[in-house]
């Protein structure tokens with residue numbers, strides 16, 4: 001039995017899922033109409049989606065655990081089909097408008113010649129609609145099969161105006177948003193860690209989202225990441241998905257056992273020559289429009305030290321820069337994950353959330369670096385935002 005609150009949370013989540021299900025039903029209907037012989041296939045697929053939606057939501061108390069391949073396939077299907085459907089309907093909609101305003105429709109004439117022109121036009125628009133639906137489908141499948149697994153090391157030099165001499169050339173390896181789940185296999189993670197092994201940084205940081213949800217292999221993920229630790233100190237902070245998975249304490253404990261110190265509203269100091277690096281970490285801070293993320297946490301800053309903040313949410317830079325953190329390291333956005341350029345403007349979902357989507361940002365002398373991270377959520381695909389292993393090097397500006 002679910003408690004009252006988890007039942008209402010389940011219903012709320014389900015209500016959000018309903019429009020998606022409606023779209024799936026329409027797709028099945030249109031597909032069955034277009035290809036009547038495949039009717040049972042389309043309705044069968046819809047039935048599967050419907051059952052899946054009920055069996056899911058382990059976060060809200062659902063008990064059924066689904067095999068990884070199914071979670072993967074459903075993630076791909078749900079988003080790809082929805083976008084394809086939207087594109088199809090957009091072109092059909094344009095077709096309806098054209099037909100509505102066409103001279104023959106307005107004059108109400110219906111000769112054999114105009115009927116034939118109308119038919120040709122309708123066929124042309126339907127073909128265009130199928131092409132419009134096929135393009136995003138193809139792009140998302142490419143992002144799933146190719147770009148999602150194109151792990152690469154980004155070497156970034158971070159210039160600071162007043163960098164202490166002892167910190168020149170200091171190198172940090174940052175990994176983030178691994179999301180070890182059905183969308184990122186243990187084999188993939190091993191490839192990522194192998195790619196990092198030769199980098200020999202001075203410090204390793206993990207900026208949250210080790211996993212995606214409850215039941216994901218958190219311990220295996222942390223064990224694999226701990227293979228990176230040679231003699232370098234390793235630190236981390238927690239992401240929003242550790243909250244969703246209710247694994248904040250467990251992640252902290254497992255990481256500590258394997259030599260990774262997760263800083264939860266806490267600091268630690270590292271000495272390098274005559275300089276003290278004050279490394280602070282905060283749990284995931286939910287987005288607030290005022291940007292006052294660190295009110296009451298001013299004590300995380302150590303005056304006189306070189307201050308670095310680990311915060312999963314990059315929007316926190318709005319507060320960490322004025323407070324005095326020299327460097328803020330974040331993830332969370334996946335660099336937009338699916339990113340397209342329309343009219344020379346980069347469009348991605350993360351934009352609506354924060355201006356800090358990926359790469360280097362400055363506010364006066366303070367710097368924030370947002371990594372695109374490793375994994376994916378929602379749909380197992382990355383387009384225009386390949387996974388990133390970050391190796392940064394401090395330089396004097």
Ligand SMILES: [Fe+2]
Nearest residue numbers: 177209239332
């Ligand atoms: Fe993430």
